[in-house]
Amino acid sequence: xxxxxxxxxxxxxxxxxxxxxxxxxxxxxxxxxxxxxxxxxxxxxxxxxxxxxxxxxxxxxxxxxxxxxxxxxxxxxxxxxxxxxxxxxxxxxxxxxxxxxxxxxxxxxxxxxxxxxxxxxxxxxxxxxxxxxxxxxxxxxxxxxxxxxxxxxx
Amino acid sequence: xxxxxxxxxxxxxxxxxxxxxxxxxxxxxxxxxxxxxxxxxxxxxxxxxxxxxxxxxxxxxxxxxxxxxxxxxxxxxxxxxxxxxxxxxxxxxxxxxxxxxxxxxxxxxxxxxxxxxxxxxxxxxxxxxxxxxxxxxxxxxxxxxxxxxxxxxxxxxxxxxxxxxxxxxxxxxxxxxxxxxxxxxxxxxxxxxxxxxxxxxxxxxxxxxxxxxxxxxxxxxxxxxxxxxxxxxxxxxxxxxxxxxxxxxxxx
Numbered sequence: 001x002x003x004x005x006x007x008x009x010x011x012x013x014x015x016x017x018x019x020x021x022x023x024x025x026x027x028x029x030x031x032x033x034x035x036x037x038x039x040x041x042x043x044x045x046x047x048x049x050x051x052x053x054x055x056x057x058x059x060x061x062x063x064x065x066x067x068x069x070x071x072x073x074x075x076x077x078x079x080x081x082x083x084x085x086x087x088x089x090x091x092x093x094x095x096x097x098x099x100x101x102x103x104x105x106x107x108x109x110x111x112x113x114x115x116x117x118x119x120x121x122x123x124x125x126x127x128x129x130x131x132x133x134x135x136x137x138x139x140x141x142x143x144x145x146x147x148x149x150x151x152x153x154x
Numbered sequence: 155x156x157x158x159x160x161x162x163x164x165x166x167x168x169x170x171x172x173x174x175x176x177x178x179x180x181x182x183x184x185x186x187x188x189x190x191x192x193x194x195x196x197x198x199x200x201x202x203x204x205x206x207x208x209x210x211x212x213x214x215x216x217x218x219x220x221x222x223x224x225x226x227x228x229x230x231x232x233x234x235x236x237x238x239x240x241x242x243x244x245x246x247x248x249x250x251x252x253x254x255x256x257x258x259x260x261x262x263x264x265x266x267x268x269x270x271x272x273x274x275x276x277x278x279x280x281x282x283x284x285x286x287x288x289x290x291x292x293x294x295x296x297x298x299x300x301x302x303x304x305x306x307x308x309x310x311x312x313x314x315x316x317x318x319x320x321x322x323x324x325x326x327x328x329x330x331x332x333x334x335x336x337x338x339x340x341x342x343x344x345x346x347x348x349x350x351x352x353x354x355x356x357x358x359x360x361x362x363x364x365x366x367x368x369x370x371x372x373x374x375x376x377x378x379x380x381x382x383x384x385x386x387x388x389x390x391x392x393x394x395x396x397x398x399x400x401x402x403x404x405x406x
């Protein structure tokens with residue numbers, strides 16, 4: 001290879017490596033801000049500020065969803081392996097919201113330890129299968145909701 | 155010497171004449187693959203147990219996302235080759251890749267938001283992957299615009315190539331964003347190591363769609379580059395000869 005081209009090759013490589021390091025450090029420094037939501041564990045340890053708008057995300061604890069009979073009021077618990085957060089919401093839930101599935105809520109954590117959400121988003125998983133297969137995997141029983149495989153920080 | 159073949163590759167005229175012959179069979183092939191893949195995915199693949207029919211947009215969304223990332227590398231590498239060897243063709247490929255890549259990134263963002271509404275419950279969320287994908291679109295658009303504002307072609311090409319190279323760090327960030335941060339976007343379903351979490355009856359049409367998108371990307375890139383070659387080489391002898399033979403054909 002011609003020495004001039006070799007030199008230009010080194011300059012191009014240095015450009016890519018140095019700019020990658022610079023942007024990599026920037027993103028690393030901002031890593032806490034890039035997280036979309038706080039997991040329940042952070043609420044349990046008190047690392048989350050109260051009375052400010054933020055997002056929480058976790059697995060909807062099976063059996064924890066309770067709906068008010070006369071309104072759209074609903075409460076449920078978001079859990080992860082080391083935390084729990086009670087959420088109160090009034091409104092229409094997305095179609096994919098279900099017990100045992102992950103959800104992200106947008107709202108305010110008050111002093112009474114309840115998260116008052118004004119938006120609920122369903123986080124669907126990366127599993128895709130036809131209904132027959134899903135049924136066969138549960139031995140024909142009704143879909144058994146679990147939070148066992150819920151991982152948010154893999 | 156050993157590098158002669160490489161310099162021959164850098165000749166716009168050689169590229170134009172070679173691709174003229176390839177296009178006769180490659181264009182129908184890639185269009186056919188795309189039609190078969192999309193029809194299979196959109197009409198014949200089974201519905202998803204949880205998402206129902208709305209998951210089908212994955213057959214348009216996911217391959218477009220793959221190609222917008224792979225296409226970025228292609229554009230940056232073409233820019234790097236142009237900078238190192240000072241050849242004309244790589245810069246033309248780089249400029250064309252910016253147009254095709256910008257279109258694919260826009261398609262990814264649009265189909266993603268159409269998919270997000272029925273499943274997540276929102277058209278847009280400031281999720282890490284969404285943000286970095288939007289930055290990718292802005293990178294592509296900046297390269298297109300940067301290529302147009304410079305009055306001198308060589309300066310424009312150099313500036314575009316440097317911007318393209320600096321932006322490469324965004325691609326691994328997008329790819330790993332769902333693993334690095336708490337995110338609304340689901341993790342990858344197709345895994346190179348280990349078993350994929352998508353059922354084979356849905357996976358095969360998806361893989362076919364990815365192959366079809368790769369072919370269609372190559373086709374679009376070739377067509378764009380040919381147009382770029384004619385525009386930039388308009389004053390050369392071979393292009394004027396080409397125009398003369400073409401116009402005499404149409405007169406007959």
